Amino acid sequence: MKSWSQLFQPVVDAGSVSGRPVTERPQQAQLGSAIARTLAGRSHLIAEAPTGTGKSLAALIPIIEQAHLKSSFRAVISTETNALQDQYTLKDLPYLQKIYGKFTFCALKGRAHYFCLDRATVHSRGNKDLGPLVKKLEPILGALGTGERGDVEKRVGKLDDETWSMLSGDKIFCNDNDCGTEKCFTMRARAKALASNITVVNHALLQADIDMKDGQNAALVDGLLGNFNTLIVDEAHALEAVLIDGWTEEINGWELMNLAASVSEGLDSSTSVSSAGADLRYRVEKANTDVQFVLDSTQRFFELLHKDEEWSRVSVSLQEQWLAGGTSPDLLRAMTAFEEEMPARVKSVRSTLDDVQKHLGTAIGKAREQLGKGVLREMSKGLRAAKTLSEFCGTLLEASKSRDGAPVLDQNGQAVLGKNGQPLKATAGVVRKFGVPHAVVLDGYESRDGTHRVRIRTVPLDVSEKAKVLWKGRSAVLLSATLTDLTTGTFDYTALSLGFPEHESLKTESVFSYREVQRAYITPARLPIVDTVDRAQYSFEELTDLLNASDGRALVLFTARAEMEDCAERLRELVSTGAFKHQVLVVEKGVDRQVLLDTFKADRHSVLLGSKGLMTGIDVPGDALSLVVLCKFPLPRFDVVCRKQIDHWRKRGYGNWYARESLQTFQQASGRLIRSSGDHGVVAILDQRVTRGTEKVSQTAQIGVRALGSDVIRSTEEVRDFLASR
Numbered sequence: 001m002k003s004w005s006q007l008f009q010p011v012v013d014a015g016s017v018s019g020r021p022v023t024e025r026p027q028q029a030q031l032g033s034a035i036a037r038t039l040a041g042r043s044h045l046i047a048e049a050p051t052g053t054g055k056s057l058a059a060l061i062p063i064i065e066q067a068h069l070k071s072s073f074r075a076v077i078s079t080e081t082n083a084l085q086d087q088y089t090l091k092d093l094p095y096l097q098k099i100y101g102k103f104t105f106c107a108l109k110g111r112a113h114y115f116c117l118d119r120a121t122v123h124s125r126g127n128k129d130l131g132p133l134v135k136k137l138e139p140i141l142g143a144l145g146t147g148e149r150g151d152v153e154k155r156v157g158k159l160d161d162e163t164w165s166m167l168s169g170d171k172i173f174c175n176d177n178d179c180g181t182e183k184c185f186t187m188r189a190r191a192k193a194l195a196s197n198i199t200v201v202n203h204a205l206l207q208a209d210i211d212m213k214d215g216q217n218a219a220l221v222d223g224l225l226g227n228f229n230t231l232i233v234d235e236a237h238a239l240e241a242v243l244i245d246g247w248t249e250e251i252n253g254w255e256l257m258n259l260a261a262s263v264s265e266g267l268d269s270s271t272s273v274s275s276a277g278a279d280l281r282y283r284v285e286k287a288n289t290d291v292q293f294v295l296d297s298t299q300r301f302f303e304l305l306h307k308d309e310e311w312s313r314v315s316v317s318l319q320e321q322w323l324a325g326g327t328s329p330d331l332l333r334a335m336t337a338f339e340e341e342m343p344a345r346v347k348s349v350r351s352t353l354d355d356v357q358k359h360l361g362t363a364i365g366k367a368r369e370q371l372g373k374g375v376l377r378e379m380s381k382g383l384r385a386a387k388t389l390s391e392f393c394g395t396l397l398e399a400s401k402s403r404d405g406a407p408v409l410d411q412n413g414q415a416v417l418g419k420n421g422q423p424l425k426a427t428a429g430v431v432r433k434f435g436v437p438h439a440v441v442l443d444g445y446e447s448r449d450g451t452h453r454v455r456i457r458t459v460p461l462d463v464s465e466k467a468k469v470l471w472k473g474r475s476a477v478l479l480s481a482t483l484t485d486l487t488t489g490t491f492d493y494t495a496l497s498l499g500f501p502e503h504e505s506l507k508t509e510s511v512f513s514y515r516e517v518q519r520a521y522i523t524p525a526r527l528p529i530v531d532t533v534d535r536a537q538y539s540f541e542e543l544t545d546l547l548n549a550s551d552g553r554a555l556v557l558f559t560a561r562a563e564m565e566d567c568a569e570r571l572r573e574l575v576s577t578g579a580f581k582h583q584v585l586v587v588e589k590g591v592d593r594q595v596l597l598d599t600f601k602a603d604r605h606s607v608l609l610g611s612k613g614l615m616t617g618i619d620v621p622g623d624a625l626s627l628v629v630l631c632k633f634p635l636p637r638f639d640v641v642c643r644k645q646i647d648h649w650r651k652r653g654y655g656n657w658y659a660r661e662s663l664q665t666f667q668q669a670s671g672r673l674i675r676s677s678g679d680h681g682v683v684a685i686l687d688q689r690v691t692r693g694t695e696k697v698s699q700t701a702q703i704g705v706r707a708l709g710s711d712v713i714r715s716t717e718e719v720r721d722f723l724a725s726r
Contacts, residue, residue, distance in 0.1 A: 001040050004033040007061050010099045025054060027508040032058035034506045035477055039066050039230055042475045044503035046236075046491045048483040050510040051675055055479055056092045059232050060198070064096060066230070067103040067197040074228035077200045080235035080242065081617040085109070088200045105198035106189070108225075110205060111169030114185040115147040123166035130166060137167075147185025194226045201225070203239050207246035210469045229474055236478035237664055238616070240497050243463040251392050252455035253295055254447075259385040260288045263356060266382015269375045270363040277363070280356055287352040290345040291389065294396065297342065299454045302442055304330055315443045315639045346393045353390040357383060395458050398431040399440050430461070430644060437461045439644040459641050461648040464499035471501055482667040486703050487656040496654065512674050514709040519722050521546070521684035522705065524714045525691040533566045538631040538686035540570055542716075544580065546684055549720040550627035552582035552605035553681075557615055557669055559632045564609050567631070571607070582607050587614060600624060615669035621676040626723055628673045633687045633701050634665040659700045666704040680726040682719050683708060 005024065012022050031049050038045040039062050049055050063075045079085045089107040097103065117138060124134040133156055137144070145151035149164055159167070169186050179187055193199040205224060213223035233239055251259075263284055270277035360383040367376060430437050441457045470476065478494060484507060485493045491505050512518075527539035547554050558564040564586070574580035583606040585596050593613070600608045601624045608614070615634065636642050636658060649657040670683045685705070689695040705712065713719065 001036065002065065004029045004036065007036065007065055008032065008057075011057065011061070011096075014099050025511060027511055028054040028058050030508050031055065031506065032061060034504065035059055035232075036062035036065065038477055038504065039063065039475050042229075044471065044476050044501050045506065046478045046483060046494060046500065046503050047506040047508070048480060048491075049506075049508045050481050050512070051671055052511040052677070053508055055234065055481075056088060057096070059234065059477065059479065060088075060092060060096055061100075063198060063230060063232070064100050064103050068100075071197075073197055073230075074226070075198050075230040075232065076206075076225055076228050077198065077232045077234060078203050078206050078239075079200070080203055080238040082109075082202070083617060083619070084235065085200050085202055093198065093200075103198065104196040105200070106192045106196045107200045108189050108193040108205060109148070109202070110208075111186050112165070113148050114169050114189065115144060115149075115152050115167055116169040116186070117141065117183055118179070119170060120167045127166075130163070133163075133167075141183055144185070146189060190224065199225065199228070203233070203235075203242035204246055206233075206239070206470060207243050210243075210466060213469060231470060231474055231476045232479060233477065234479050235617075236494070236498075237480040237482045237668070239467075239478075240463060243467060244460055247463065247466070248457060248459045249392065249395070250443075250455050250457040252445075252453055253292075254453075256288075256291060256295060256389075259389050260284070260291075262385035263353075263382050263389070266360055266379045266385070267356065269378040269382070270360060270367075272375070273363040273367045274359065276359050280352070280359060283352045284356065287349040290349045291393070293345055294342055295454070295456075298442060298456065299452075302444060302454045303452065315441055315641070343397060346396050350390055350393040350397070353386045353393065356386040357390065360386065392456075395431060395433065395438070395440065396456075398433065430648075431458075433458070433460075436463070436465060437648055439641050441640050459644075461641075461645050462497070462652075464497055466499075468499035468501075471499070476500070481671060482664050485656065485660045486663040486667070486707050487659050493654060493656075493660060496652070510709075512677070512679075514674065515711060517680045517726075518674055518708065518710040519682045519719070520705050520708050520710045520712045521682050521719055522690060522712055522714055523684075523686045523688055525688040529688060530563070530566065533560070533563050535560070536563050536566075536631075537688050539688070540567065542686060543567070543629065543631070544571075544574070545716045546627060546629060546686075546719060547580075547582065547607055549716050550682070550723055552603075552607050553623065553625055554607045554627040554629060555600075555614065555620070555625055555672060556607060556609045556629045556631065557634075558609070558611050559634050559637075561611055563631060564611055568609050571609075585609065587611065612665070615665055615672070618672060619675055620672065621679060625673065625679075626681040627684060627719075628670060628681070629684045629686060630666070630669060631686050633685060633690055633697050633704075634662060634669060635697060635700075636661045636665075659703075662697075662700055663704050663707070666701075667707065670704075670708060680723070682713075682722065683710070684719070 008024055008029070012024065015022065027049065031047055031053060034045055034047060035058060037043070049058070059077065063073075063077075066075070067073045077088060079088070085107055089105065093105045097105070115137070117134075120130070120134045120137070124130040136156060137152065140155065141147075144155065149159065149168070152164075152167065153159055193201075209224040264281065267277040267280055267284065360379050364376060364379050364383065367379070430439055432438070437460070439459045439461055441459060443455050443457055445453055445455065447453050478498070478500060483491055483494050485491070494500065495503065523539070523542060527542050530536040530538060530540050543556070547556075556567070558567070568584060568586045568588075571580055571584045575582075575584060583603055585600055585606055585608045587593060587596060587608075587610040596608070597618060597620070600606050601620055601622075604624045606624075612634065642658070646657050649655070673679065673681045673683055685701060687697070687701070689697045690701040692698055713722065
């Protein structure tokens with residue numbers, strides 16, 4: 001096996017990367033050597049390499065070496081963000097291909113990134129704006145390149161998000177995967193990916209690949225990504241959250257109506273093959289009524305519980321709200337109706353849906369050769385909808401069998417008896433699906449017309465077993481700047497939560513001297529806290545002093561949108577009076593985030609306000625950013641799912657889940673500051689709870705501050721002096 005110096009020498013000989021001279025960095029050599037050993041030995045590696053290490057080249061060069069040794073070698077690189085995916089495919093790989101040659105690569109993205117002529121045609125019917133657009137695009141499919149949004153916009157001009165959503169692919173519409181590569185850009189991209197040595201994807205596509213290989217999509221028996229030799233998961237700190245999100249199921253009244261309509265339309269389409277479809281229609285209509293009863297009952301007791309609260313922020317477990325002595329007669333009636341009638345109704349619904357699935361599956365098999373594609377698509381869509389509804393019913397039935405053991409009590413403290421004369425017990429908040437624990441959660445939200453609605457959400461608490469599919473039969477590397485659990489100093493949680501097999505571990509030192517280029521500012525907590533927003537913990541006067549000390553050039557981060565909006569309004573008022581001279585940019589609804597970031601980078605004295613979405617994945621090197629402010633230490637929202645996760649991991653022997661989640665987010669947020677060798681600045685924590693030793697968040701924050709490796713300062717004058725020194 002070649003040494004890293006031998007592998008890297010062609011880059012040194014080439015002279016520069018993006019105009020910068022190339023030298024062999026010890027940290028990059030350490031990482032590259034470890035990855036090369038992992039690939040050669042078909043083993044596994046967890047590696048933490050801070051910003052500036054050169055992770056992408058350290059990962060790519062060993063892959064290219066394997067591709068040279070074996071032309072059929074395939075590697076998949078997965079990232080969290082589109083920006084990093086583009087960096088690999090538009091910058092790093094083209095550069096390395098010029099130097100090393102003899103390997104192929106491509107990007108593969110989700111369906112929503114590609115133009116879909118069939119779906120666009122459906123949406124264009126009766127749409128006077130979309131119709132001409134689709135007619136213009138249909139004859140020039142061959143000239144649309146990869147069919148991504150940028151390629152389409154080159155032909156028809158800038159598209160808003162809503163228009164593009166009607167032109168692009170969709171996992172429900174395209175789920176049967178029976179379009180050919182001659183006109184389907186998604187299938188064309190997949191075909192290219194399967195033929196390439198290196199395919200760059202995002203984490204969501206790894207989840208889709210697991211599902212397909214798990215037998216949930218017979219059309220792609222090799223999964224979305226086919227067979228490959230190596231998997232590199234960059235930004236691996238985000239993989240667990242992406243998998244949880246991808247496997248979370250939810251349903252509300254609007255989605256129920258759509259699914260029920262799809263089932264009915266599928267049955268109507270099947271009548272040309274079998275009369276059984278018409279016979280099932282009556283049963284389906286009754287099933288729809290029964291499922292609607294479940295949602296209506298849920299809505300009723302949810303409203304009774306939370307009528308005086310901010311509706312859109314309420315999220316509860318089925319088990320937690322039936323409190324002894326606190327239930328009103330109305331609530332008891334609503335709950336009893338749900339608890340006692342729901343199981344029987346849902347069993348009936350599921351029986352009907354199982355018969356629908358059998359019927360449509362048979363009809364599709366008979367009709368595949370004799371009916372048009374449109375009819376088959378309607379039947380396939382109905383089949384998928386019936387399966388989705390059936391799985392939802394299965395979750396409710398599982399929940400109805402699982403009780404938390406505590407009887408429901410009335411306001412007098414007496415047990416409420418069910419129809420069988422036994423004490424009524426509330427549904428538990430955790431069920432098991434496919435052997436995996438899931439939290440069953442009710443969320444309140446407001447619809448577009450302002451009315452209150454409820455959705456039922458099923459969230460996996462642990463994805464480690466399902467994730468094991470990713471590591472079997474191949475070498476694998478988990479790579480990120482923030483994989484260490486700061487509460488233990490190990491990678492144990494990363495390996496445990498992702499089902500990662502026996503592995504080598506590596507943590508490289510930073511290329512930056514944080515003690516020289518960075519300071520950590522912690523509020524002295526002497527100024528009044530903002531009192532116009534509930535639970536705010538920072539001083540607005542202190543914030544403006546810091547922003548003036550840094551001459552703008554600041555990223556101000558919030559964990560609550562209400563706090564961000566209040567701060568934006570206050571700053572804009574100061575701007576209007578001339579008391580604050582810096583441009584104020586805010587990540588608001590409807591604003592293009594990338595345009596906002598470009599404006600921030602170009603201004604060099606502006607202030608950018610954002611929430612958790614800006615704590616990861618953005619890169620602002622240079623003097624446009626000298627101050628990162630956290631107005632509140634980023635604790636996870638302590639909602640019902642969070643509490644279930646804490647409980648689950650405690651039972652698995654890991655009691656630091658909440659603190660670890662918080663510290664990882666803090667690491668990511670503070671890591672926005674020092675991105676290149678010329679960077680210099682301050683990470684400021686304005687959360688006054690951090691200065692109070694009695695607060696648990698204070699203990700967690702101190703761990704995070706120590707991990708920064710920077711000296712701590714506590715006055716605005718020190719911030720101004722430090723920034724002025726460079």
